[in-house]
Amino acid sequence: MKKLMSLLMALALFCAALPALAEEETPAHVLVVFFSHAGENYGVGVIEEGNTARMGRIIAEQMEADIFELVPVVPYPEDYDACLEAATEEQRTVARPEYEEEIENWEQYDTVFIGYPIWWGQIPNIVHTFMEAYDFAGKTVIPFNTHEGSGQAHSQKDIEALMPEEATVLQGLAVRGGRAQNDPEGTGADVAKWLKDIGLAE
Numbered sequence: 039m040k041k042l043m044s045l046l047m048a049l050a051l052f053c054a055a056l057p058a059l060a061e062e063e064t065p066a067h068v069l070v071v072f073f074s075h076a077g078e079n080y081g082v083g084v085i086e087e088g089n090t091a092r093m094g095r096i097i098a099e100q101m102e103a104d105i106f107e108l109v110p111v112v113p114y115p116e117d118y119d120a121c122l123e124a125a126t127e128e129q130r131t132v133a134r135p136e137y138e139e140e141i142e143n144w145e146q147y148d149t150v151f152i153g154y155p156i157w158w159g160q161i162p163n164i165v166h167t168f169m170e171a172y173d174f175a176g177k178t179v180i181p182f183n184t185h186e187g188s189g190q191a192h193s194q195k196d197i198e199a200l201m202p203e204e205a206t207v208l209q210g211l212a213v214r215g216g217r218a219q220n221d222p223e224g225t226g227a228d229v230a231k232w233l234k235d236i237g238l239a240e
Contacts, residue, residue, distance in 0.1 A: 067146060068103035070094050072153030072182075073137075073164050077116025081186045082219045084116075089184040089215035094153045096226050097182060100233060103151070108164055111136040128163040135164040141172070149178045149238075152197065155215065156185040161193045169197070174205040180236065181210035184218050208236045 074088025082089065091107065098105045112135065115121045128135065154165045181197050183190060190212045198207045211232040218225050233239035 068101050068149045068151070069106060069141070069147040070098040070101070070103045070151040070153065071106045071108065071141070071168060073108040073155075073162055074153070075114055075121065075155060077121070078118040079215060080118060081216050085219060088155070089218040090153045090155050092222065093182060093184055093213055093218040093225060093229070094151070096222065096229050097151055097153075100226070100229055101151075101238065104147075106141050108137045108168055109139070110164055111138055122158070125157045125162065129158070129160055133163050134167040134170070137164055137167060144172055147177065149180070150174070151180045151182060153182045154193070156183055156188050156191050156193065159188060159191045161196060169200055173202075175202045176204050178206045178208060180208045183210065183212050184215040185212055186215050
């Protein structure tokens with residue numbers, strides 16, 4: 039009888055430990071994907087790291103998420119006017135610029151943040167390249183962007199229209215580029231409130 043009781047207690051302890059073991063071995067299910075432009079940016083001058091990159095890293099830190107940056111195969115010009123010309127031409131021709139590398143284990147992510155600057159009222163075309171390359175069915179998608187006065191523009195509706203019916207698109211967050219670049223504490227507070235408002239944080 040004592041042996042049976044000991045065996046049952048050992049089994050109970052083992053079963054109780056299983057959730058903790060599973061939690062330790064479970065990979066991240068949240069991914070932050072973003073495109074960002076360094077060099078000369080409107081309102082902040084010449085910067086080493088793009089505004090959207092800074093915002094994306096804050097989101098990833100608060101969500102304990104993986105990060106994937108869309109790095110163009112052909113870099114955009116660092117000069118603001120030259121970049122404007124290149125982006126305008128992409129919009130005119132509906133170009134799909136290529137980016138380096140691919141996302142490994144796409145299937146493991148159930149929540150995907152998509153970040154971008156607003157370029158002359160539009161989502162940069164390289165982000166369209168990404169959104170058209172992967173199957174978002176069953177995933178929760180959350181846009182975020184930086185801007186210098188245009189807010190989200192119509193990018194929220196654009197992404198909602200592009201996603202399959204089986205995807206869920208939550209309300210995005212727009213932060214001014216200058217705030218994302220120069221005020222990480224304030225941007226972090228904006229992100230924390232937003233994540234709480236959309237039900238992804240307590």
